[in-house]
Amino acid sequence: MGLLSNVVGFSLFGLMARMGQLGIQRRNPLENLGGHALSMAIFGGAGYYAYKWDIRAAELIAEKRVEIAARRQGQREGAEA
Template identity: 75%
Template structure:
């Protein structure tokens, strides 16, 4: 998933959460647009952070897999040398 879709998706979720808040309170949904913008910005930043974390986690997993593969290869060569 690209960064833009992640940020927009989280922002829209923030907008829906804000509408849900106002709906529970039975207030006008379009009364305070600044609150909507703040909610969308906060959730959009959370989407950006989640995107960056996903990339970093993938890098960490790739590094760990390479490390495990190298250890396995080393064990195979050691066992072949013992025989």
């Protein structure tokens, strides 16, 4: 469910950014629906890659913690000897 909510959240942010852009230009917000769809698709893709990046970063941090714990254990054993 995390991936879906991340992609939908980013795509809704893209829609709001597009609506804000047209509001600043004082144009009709429903003028070009293809532009809305494109903006939502781009931001949704960014949300997908942000989710994948977050998962990969968590894996790398977990691997690094295991590595640090093993190194500390080795230092403790070396100090006791």
